[in-house]
Amino acid sequence: MSYDVAVVGGGPAGLAAAVTAARTGCRVALLDASPRLGGQFWRHDEEASGAGHRAWSVFAGLRAGLLDTGVEYTAAAVTWFAAREPAGFSLRVAGRPPVAARRVVFATGTYDRALPFPGWELPGVVTPGAAQALLKGSGVVVGARVVVAGAGPFLLPVATGLLAAGVRVAGVFEAGQPLGYARRPGAIAAGKLWEATGYAATLARHRVPYRTGHAVVAARGRSAVSSVEVMRLDRQGAPVPGTRRTIECDALAVGYGFTPQLELPLALGCDTRLDVDGNLVLEVDVAGRTSVPGVYAAGEVTGVGGADLALTEGRLVGTVVALASGRSSLYPERELTRLLARRARQRRFARLMHEVHAPPAGWLSWLDDATLVCRCEEVPLARIREAVTELGATDPRTVRGLCRAGMGWCQGRVCGYPTAAITASLGGRALSAADLASFAHRPIAQPVPLGDLAGLAPGPEPGPGARR
Amino acid sequence: MSWIRLPGAPAFSIRFDGVPVTAVPGQTVAAALWAAGIRSWRTTRGGGAPRGLFCGIGACFDCLVTIDGEPDQRACLVPARPDQLVTSQAGTGR
Numbered sequence: 171m172s173y174d175v176a177v178v179g180g181g182p183a184g185l186a187a188a189v190t191a192a193r194t195g196c197r198v199a200l201l202d203a204s205p206r207l208g209g210q211f212w213r214h215d216e217e218a219s220g221a222g223h224r225a226w227s228v229f230a231g232l233r234a235g236l237l238d239t240g241v242e243y244t245a246a247a248v249t250w251f252a253a254r255e256p257a258g259f260s261l262r263v264a265g266r267p268p269v270a271a272r273r274v275v276f277a278t279g280t281y282d283r284a285l286p287f288p289g290w291e292l293p294g295v296v297t298p299g300a301a302q303a304l305l306k307g308s309g310v311v312v313g314a315r316v317v318v319a320g321a322g323p324f325l326l327p328v329a330t331g332l333l334a335a336g337v338r339v340a341g342v343f344e345a346g347q348p349l350g351y352a353r354r355p356g357a358i359a360a361g362k363l364w365e366a367t368g369y370a371a372t373l374a375r376h377r378v379p380y381r382t383g384h385a386v387v388a389a390r391g392r393s394a395v396s397s398v399e400v401m402r403l404d405r406q407g408a409p410v411p412g413t414r415r416t417i418e419c420d421a422l423a424v425g426y427g428f429t430p431q432l433e434l435p436l437a438l439g440c441d442t443r444l445d446v447d448g449n450l451v452l453e454v455d456v457a458g459r460t461s462v463p464g465v466y467a468a469g470e471v472t473g474v475g476g477a478d479l480a481l482t483e484g485r486l487v488g489t490v491v492a493l494a495s496g497r498s499s500l501y502p503e504r505e506l507t508r509l510l511a512r513r514a515r516q517r518r519f520a521r522l523m524h525e526v527h528a529p530p531a532g533w534l535s536w537l538d539d540a541t542l543v544c545r546c547e548e549v550p551l552a553r554i555r556e557a558v559t560e561l562g563a564t565d566p567r568t569v570r571g572l573c574r575a576g577m578g579w580c581q582g583r584v585c586g587y588p589t590a591a592i593t594a595s596l597g598g599r600a601l602s603a604a605d606l607a608s609f610a611h612r613p614i615a616q617p618v619p620l621g622d623l624a625g626l627a628p629g630p631e632p633g634p635g636a637r638r
Numbered sequence: 639m640s641w642i643r644l645p646g647a648p649a650f651s652i653r654f655d656g657v658p659v660t661a662v663p664g665q666t667v668a669a670a671l672w673a674a675g676i677r678s679w680r681t682t683r684g685g686g687a688p689r690g691l692f693c694g695i696g697a698c699f700d701c702l703v704t705i706d707g708e709p710d711q712r713a714c715l716v717p718a719r720p721d722q723l724v725t726s727q728a729g730t731g732r
Contacts, residue, residue, distance in 0.1 A: 210695060216647065216664030281697040293677040293690040300694025308669030393688055394677045545700060548684040579699035
């Protein structure tokens with residue numbers, strides 16, 4: 171049996187798309203890799219009441235909507251392969267029969283973007299998302315005395331969440347200059363500003379130092395992190411000599427924005443572009459259509475922009491898919507116009523956010539030769555530099571082949587961005603979409619048992635995007 | 639103090655390298671280990687360096703561990719279950 175639409179991802183964008191399409195009468199399958207709905211934004215434990223979660227009522231409404239509308243929702247459904255079929259698409263789900271659908275919506279979200287620095291591989295150094303997932307998903311705090319660092323608005327809820335759980339937050343170090351928001355007041359959504367003020371007030375009440383234009387440049391410790399070194403950054407994002415100081419902690423949560431998960435749409439050949447934040451994202455039109463007919467995308471995969479934007483895009487794509495499936499729009503025309511206007515406004519805000527919280531231009535300067543860039547294959551900066559300056563590699567794909575950066579377990583999910591950025595920088599040029607793309611193609615999107623792989627044979631042809 | 643709250647459901651035990659570790663329903667293996675103060679459960683193939691949790695959501699593969707004899711499981715994704723046998727692993731895990 172074939173669905174009108176299969177939605178991959180159960181976060182804000184995927185949920186909104188699935189429920190919106192199903193309300194118009196579409197037959198919808200929702201595949202979510204997590205055992206519990208909500209994505210990273212609404213990650214919750216077994217007995218969550220919604221306390222400490224933002225917009226929980228929206229989540230509760232969407233979850234109820236799934237039942238009302240008869241969406242075929244599968245939890246813990248890890249989609250590891252997507253292929254074109256004569257009548258649509260086939261999605262391979264680990265340990266389950268394939269899902270066939272005429273159209274597919276990818277709302278596969280993001281994971282934290284990490285930048286290397288000396289000591290980042292020490293146990294106890296985690297991403298902000300990991301600290302949040304431990305807390306919200308499992309009720310466990312990441313440390314007793316925690317430093318939160320990196321760039322982006324997400325650092326604030328992570329820090330205040332830890333405070334609410336009784337953790338001592340030894341400091342929040344934001345590399346960006348959020349004052350940049352104030353210089354462009356027209357672009358700020360009032361709600362966002364209010365939210366940030368609330369977080370700031372919580373930090374102040376707990377006497378947590380919140381330093382902008384600062385970065386963690388090293389982590390120290392023997393078997394686990396025991397201190398971090400922080401430096402002030404100048405306006406260009408380079409560390410200011412003489413400002414180094416040491417802060418003791420038993421955990422560091424550090425991240426510089428997020429990286430979209432594009433494996434499945436890339437396997438189908440969807441076009442990509444370089445976003446303002448330096449990420450490879452899907453090229454979509456205002457209706458969420460990718461370059462491949464029948465393939466749609468919503469939320470962070472079209473450009474990182476947060477949960478509110480993801481919800482707007484999910485509703486839009488759900489409507490567009492329903493119209494394409496011959497159903498009448500759930501929303502009157504005026505409502506569609508309103509959603510499109512809201513999307514444009516939220517995109518403008520996202521763009522400003524990326525400009526304010528860009529990875530600091532000087533991050534390469536705090537790496538030393540021995541700093542690991544690829545954690546899996548333990549490839550230090552010196553080997554990447556050697557591949558470029560001595561062996562003549564000019565692109566990340568060649569660098570990968572020469573020094574194995576990005577060839578380990580994570581397949582470049584973590585080191586793809588830094589390796590591409592380092593390669594471009596050593597070559598004296600700007601980071602390009604092609605640089606990032608060479609690490610983003612993973613036709614087998616998730617590790618699967620050989621038995622599942624064997625099930626593909628003789629199987630469908632991989633899409634034209636599967637160029638490995 | 640590593641736990642902020644014990645959900646109502648009763649706690650149970652898993653074993654890490656033979657030592658009992660308490661977990662509650664819904665927790666991941668990584669979370670249960672972390673709550674017990676364990677920060678690493680794998681050493682790397684090249685440098686033999688300790689690794690534990692990093693991305694926490696299944697992307698980075700740093701938290702690989704052997705669970706009930708099956709190597710290379712992502713501790714941040716696998717739910718803790720009563721009487722699970724978790725063993726630290728070295729190198730490729732095989």
